[in-house]
Amino acid sequence: GAGVSQSPSNKVTEKGKDVELRCDPISGHTALYWYRQSLGQGLEFLIYFQGNSAPDKSGLPSDRFSAERTGGSVSTLTIQRTQQEDSAVYLCASSLRQGASFSYNEQFFGPGTRLTVL
Amino acid sequence: AQSVTQLGSHVSVSEGALVLLRCNYSSSVPPYLFWYVQYPNQGLQLLLKYTSAATLVKGINGFEAEFKKSETSFHLTKPSAHMSDAAEYFCAVSVNSGGYQKVTFGIGTKLQVIP
Numbered sequence: 001g002a003g004v005s006q007s008p009s010n011k012v013t014e015k016g017k018d019v020e021l022r023c024d025p026i027s028g029h030t031a032l033y034w035y036r037q038s039l040g041q042g043l044e045f046l047i048y049f050q051g052n053s054a055p056d057k058s059g060l061p062s063d064r065f066s067a068e069r070t071g072g073s074v075s076t077l078t079i080q081r082t083q084q085e086d087s088a089v090y091l092c093a094s095s096l097r098q099g100a101s102f103s104y105n106e107q108f109f110g111p112g113t114r115l116t117v118l
Numbered sequence: 119a120q121s122v123t124q125l126g127s128h129v130s131v132s133e134g135a136l137v138l139l140r141c142n143y144s145s146s147v148p149p150y151l152f153w154y155v156q157y158p159n160q161g162l163q164l165l166l167k168y169t170s171a172a173t174l175v176k177g178i179n180g181f182e183a184e185f186k187k188s189e190t191s192f193h194l195t196k197p198s199a200h201m202s203d204a205a206e207y208f209c210a211v212s213v214n215s216g217g218y219q220k221v222t223f224g225i226g227t228k229l230q231v232i233p
Contacts, residue, residue, distance in 0.1 A: 042225035109161030
């Protein structure tokens with residue numbers, strides 16, 4: 001079946017402009033995650049969705065970053081007034097519902113969106 | 119809070135040689151541990167995971183990792199490197215946080231395989 005898809009694959013923008021990054025999770029996956037991958041920084045957690053709600057948005061670096069998810073499916077990460085330090089690869093992952101019990105459901109990753117802010 | 123330390127951001131091995139990628143973790147509760155691989159311009163793919171069953175975990179492509187609680191380590195090994203193993207490898211730890219499994223990744227280790 002189809003995996004996690006992200007669009008665009010590459011985005012070049014000018015400092016100060018807003019950008020929207022899209023993630024289409026695997027069908028039936030109710031949990032969705034956004035990560036940022038910067039050179040030498042590894043993967044940085046940004047936000048977690050369960051359905052359309054975001055129980056954990058602790059990783060969003062500033063109020064310029066926001067995300068939403070509609071219909072329990074597609075998610076959009078929006079960065080307003082982009083800065084050069086926002087340049088990174090933004091990865092989306094999805095998994096089956098994360099239960100309250102101590103169990104783990106594998107996260108499946110998309111190919112990422114490479115954002116370059118000039 | 120949990121954390122992961124990967125020793126060596128770049129590792130080079132000769133084709134056919136042993137691959138050893140080091141990972142140490144910190145967690146106040148029993149963790150789940152993972153290794154992911156990322157090939158150029160692709161997303162992360164799960165190699166293997168430790169979920170408190172057997173301490174020696176076998177994954178795809180001949181990789182395995184051993185959970186050593188006393189050393190808080192989860193090193194990744196492969197007996198004989200292949201050119202196709204050249205990629206970036208991420209160690210990750212997952213603990214229950216507010217009702218869901220929160221995953222923390224290391225900074226990654228780029229593996230170069232020399233012919």
